[in-house]
Amino acid sequence: MSTFDVELKRVVDDSYEIETGYELSGKLISDLRKGLVGKIKKFAVITDSVVEELYARHIHKLLLDEGYSSELFVFPAGEKSKVRSTKEMIEDAMLEKEYRRDCCIIAVGGGVVTDLAGFIAGTFARGVPFINYATTLLAAADASVGGKTAVDTPRATNLIGLFNQPKKVYIDIATWKTLPKNQISSGLAETIKHACMADEEFFNYLEKNMDSILKLEKEACDHISYKNCEIKYKVVMKDEKESGLREILNLGHTVGRAIETCSDYRLLHGEAVSIGLVAQTHLSRKLGYMDDSQVVRVRELLKKAALPIEIPDYIDKDELLEKLYTDKKVRDSKLRFVVQYGIGSMVEFDKNDFGISVSKEEASEILDEI
Amino acid sequence: MSTFDVELKRVVDDSYEIETGYELSGKLISDLRKGLVGKIKKFAVITDSVVEELYARHIHKLLLDEGYSSELFVFPAGEKSKVRSTKEMIEDAMLEKEYRRDCCIIAVGGGVVTDLAGFIAGTFARGVPFINYATTLLAAADASVGGKTAVDTPRATNLIGLFNQPKKVYIDIATWKTLPKNQISSGLAETIKHACMADEEFFNYLEKNMDSILKLEKEACDHISYKNCEIKYKVVMKDEKESGLREILNLGHTVGRAIETCSDYRLLHGEAVSIGLVAQTHLSRKLGYMDDSQVVRVRELLKKAALPIEIPDYIDKDELLEKLYTDKKVRDSKLRFVVQYGIGSMVEFDKNDFGISVSKEEASEILDEI
Numbered sequence: 001m002s003t004f005d006v007e008l009k010r011v012v013d014d015s016y017e018i019e020t021g022y023e024l025s026g027k028l029i030s031d032l033r034k035g036l037v038g039k040i041k042k043f044a045v046i047t048d049s050v051v052e053e054l055y056a057r058h059i060h061k062l063l064l065d066e067g068y069s070s071e072l073f074v075f076p077a078g079e080k081s082k083v084r085s086t087k088e089m090i091e092d093a094m095l096e097k098e099y100r101r102d103c104c105i106i107a108v109g110g111g112v113v114t115d116l117a118g119f120i121a122g123t124f125a126r127g128v129p130f131i132n133y134a135t136t137l138l139a140a141a142d143a144s145v146g147g148k149t150a151v152d153t154p155r156a157t158n159l160i161g162l163f164n165q166p167k168k169v170y171i172d173i174a175t176w177k178t179l180p181k182n183q184i185s186s187g188l189a190e191t192i193k194h195a196c197m198a199d200e201e202f203f204n205y206l207e208k209n210m211d212s213i214l215k216l217e218k219e220a221c222d223h224i225s226y227k228n229c230e231i232k233y234k235v236v237m238k239d240e241k242e243s244g245l246r247e248i249l250n251l252g253h254t255v256g257r258a259i260e261t262c263s264d265y266r267l268l269h270g271e272a273v274s275i276g277l278v279a280q281t282h283l284s285r286k287l288g289y290m291d292d293s294q295v296v297r298v299r300e301l302l303k304k305a306a307l308p309i310e311i312p313d314y315i316d317k318d319e320l321l322e323k324l325y326t327d328k329k330v331r332d333s334k335l336r337f338v339v340q341y342g343i344g345s346m347v348e349f350d351k352n353d354f355g356i357s358v359s360k361e362e363a364s365e366i367l368d369e370i
Numbered sequence: 371m372s373t374f375d376v377e378l379k380r381v382v383d384d385s386y387e388i389e390t391g392y393e394l395s396g397k398l399i400s401d402l403r404k405g406l407v408g409k410i411k412k413f414a415v416i417t418d419s420v421v422e423e424l425y426a427r428h429i430h431k432l433l434l435d436e437g438y439s440s441e442l443f444v445f446p447a448g449e450k451s452k453v454r455s456t457k458e459m460i461e462d463a464m465l466e467k468e469y470r471r472d473c474c475i476i477a478v479g480g481g482v483v484t485d486l487a488g489f490i491a492g493t494f495a496r497g498v499p500f501i502n503y504a505t506t507l508l509a510a511a512d513a514s515v516g517g518k519t520a521v522d523t524p525r526a527t528n529l530i531g532l533f534n535q536p537k538k539v540y541i542d543i544a545t546w547k548t549l550p551k552n553q554i555s556s557g558l559a560e561t562i563k564h565a566c567m568a569d570e571e572f573f574n575y576l577e578k579n580m581d582s583i584l585k586l587e588k589e590a591c592d593h594i595s596y597k598n599c600e601i602k603y604k605v606v607m608k609d610e611k612e613s614g615l616r617e618i619l620n621l622g623h624t625v626g627r628a629i630e631t632c633s634d635y636r637l638l639h640g641e642a643v644s645i646g647l648v649a650q651t652h653l654s655r656k657l658g659y660m661d662d663s664q665v666v667r668v669r670e671l672l673k674k675a676a677l678p679i680e681i682p683d684y685i686d687k688d689e690l691l692e693k694l695y696t697d698k699k700v701r702d703s704k705l706r707f708v709v710q711y712g713i714g715s716m717v718e719f720d721k722n723d724f725g726i727s728v729s730k731e732e733a734s735e736i737l738d739e740i
Contacts, residue, residue: 001391008384021371095525155465
């Protein structure tokens with residue numbers, strides 16, 4: 001009998017830069033030239049069938065023009081592609097094209113592309129570097145900070161994946177003009193969520209400038225892009241592995257995700273989250289953490305962003321309740337909620353016991369209200 | 371245009387202990403009781419169809435007796451199970467049984483089980499802790515240090531996976547008695563490889579004590595188990611991400627893997643590596659790094675361990691050469707080899723250009739010799 005100690009204590013530096021601007025593909029190439037990913041000369045551009053022609057093929061061509069080796073790997077656009085079989089399909093295509101350890105993945109697209117490509121990068125040849133080139137507001141708000149990558153399975157959303165930090169994130173605001181209006185609004189739901197939970201001043205800003213944002217005016221877009229990074233970063237830094245504090249990023253998502261699923265994805269993620277945000281304000285008011293005027297302000301801001309604030313008629317309330325209470329966060333038949341405290345902060349809890357327990361009856365009352 | 375810096379520099383401690391002994395399942399339970407994986411009370415025991423009845427079900431029962439929650443997840447034994455579809459099958463089964471982030475995986479078995487289970491642990495709920503309970507000599511020699519986990523794909527071996535360190539490794543020598551003799555020998559090939567590349571004294575020990583080892587005598591088993599860990603650890607510590615030095619662990623594997631594939635897995639991994647080790651001694655002698663007597667010593671030691679030292683007749687030499695020269699390590703139609711220097715050390719190279727370039731003609735000559 002003997003024991004052997006494997007000592008593996010080391011300093012890891014996963015720091016990276018998020019750059020926001022207009023038409024950043026030229027900047028990407030010049031960053032690569034300057035050694036952003038070392039001496040790597042082989043790139044895999046992963047994108048979806050919509051973004052391919054809009055932006056990804058252009059980046060692929062710039063890489064080739066620069067003398068790099070590059071291939072495009074395209075999967076059908078949509079949340080339904082964020083599954084293990086798409087990952088496998090891209091891996092096989094990369095292996096067939098002789099990609100090995102000495103490559104870098106560039107994800108060009110929205111959250112589905114960056115989630116999937118970041119996960120592929122994490123397990124391809126046991127990890128290759130990757131770069132995110134975000135072409136949606138939602139990706140800018142949500143997928144650019146935190147390093148969460150994942151795919152969905154028939155039984156669970158985002159439960160197979162890993163934490164993996166990109167080498168750099170580009171947020172190309174010029175791409176937002178090709179987004180459908182409801183996609184812009186969907187991204188704004190996460191932006192409003194950030195304001196609700198962490199920054200009253202930013203909430204005021206959104207109230208005053210929503211029209212400019214919807215018109216995609218430069219200064220406003222720059223500002224929300226920066227604030228999204230800043231707020232999310234603060235939360236993530238305090239809790240990189242999501243042990244507790246990071247739960248506050250789920251504001252509005254408990255009800256939101258259930259609505260998204262019950263709508264069979266007729267509602268976009270942010271649209272469902274918008275309704276979820278309204279729900280948590282009602283819960284918060286019920287518990288004495290928000291007053292009427294604050295609840296109205298949140299609802300009105302969501303409305304201004306052209307987001308839904310009521311549960312659509314085609315969603316069956318009983319089915320929704322059922323869905324909520326089979327959630328992984330149900331304990332002792334009570335569901336855990338995080339709720340905001342006034343505007344710009346959160347109700348705080350012990351880190352081992354985050355959130356408020358809500359019974360099915362209480363949840364039912366709240367859903368009746370909205 | 372603005373930039374935002376995400377600072378993610380931190381100290382990571384992945385240290386763990388390898389414990390070698392007899393019948394360690396009781397020790398595993400007592401370690402869990404003492405907090406080896408914190409407050410986790412839910413375990414997924416992953417194993418294969420052979421090890422299930424031999425050892426895994428017993429551990430599963432001990433976990434239940436201790437008041438923990440536990441389920442067995444079993445896949446068909448054999449290298450052919452080390453694929454993405456097995457990973458997916460186990461993930462789905464775990465999700466169906468309500469496994470989420472607060473679980474720990476216990477891998478019970480040989481290298482296939484520990485490779486697969488370690489990979490599953492790395493991506494399940496974005497990473498859950500895992501423990502290896504190694505029941506083969508090969509797993510003890512090879513899979514216990516280094517944190518390499520992976521699956522095979524139709525186009526490549528071990529290319530989809532990740533680096534993931536276990537919380538503890540148990541090497542239960544008592545389990546070796548249920549291994550077929552050729553499995554013992556297969557594990558000894560990696561042991562002899564370690565001696566060849568790094569430790570002359572250990573090589574002498576193996577020469578003197580091979581009979582005791584084959585009889586599974588306690589002291590000898592303890593010693594080789596410890597030396598395997600020690601040698602591999604030294605190499606891995608210097609090069610955790612396999613940028614160069616770790617390549618020396620591939621001693622004998624260039625030819626070995628090609629032979630293994632050409633034999634359509636009629637040869638066990640270690641058996642094929644044994645022939646590969648002979649091949650590299652011939653190359654080394656040709657280059658003046660080994661003399662005749664040293665080459666003979668390596669060959670005789672492999673023979674003593676009941677390992678093959680010649681290419682079986684059923685393997686077509688031309689096919690083997692073809693296989694070698696479509697390898698990922700071929701550059702400018704030359705293949706890269708690592709070779710030993712005398713007994714117990716390696717020919718050293720620049721870290722950016724590891725190994726010796728060998729043309730197809732030179733390789734053909736060497737294969738003719740053995």
